[in-house]
Amino acid sequence: MDAVSTYEIIRLTITTVLIGSAPVLVVALVVGLVIAFVQALTQIQEMTLTFVPKILAIFATLALTLPFIFRTLSRLSAQVFDLISSGSV
Structure with missing residues (x-):
């Protein structure tokens, strides 16, 4: 090798x-930002x-x-299996 x-x-x-992991991370980021914005507006x-x-949201996205x-x-x-079978690894 x-x-x-x-x-x-x-x-x-x-x-x-x-x-x-990108779809889950993007959804978590967007939901977190929206909730933070709502909390900042309502001071809750x-x-x-x-x-x-x-x-x-993460479970639904998953x-x-x-x-x-x-x-x-x-x-x-x-x-990876192709690399192994071709003898590259």
Whole structure:
């Protein structure tokens, strides 16, 4: 296994993690910003007000994007197995 193959696997893994986690992170960011904006406007500083909607939004996003995340991880697995079978690793 040479350095180029190692870097390629690391690059593929990092890219897959970023692409797979992006929908959940974006939804959590948007929901958090909206709730923070509402709290700033109404001056309601309740901790459960930020926690519960964000968790519900994350679970809903996970349920909707699970096929996309699975396809992304399957693509990474196929690429790594192709590298292994070709003798690059």
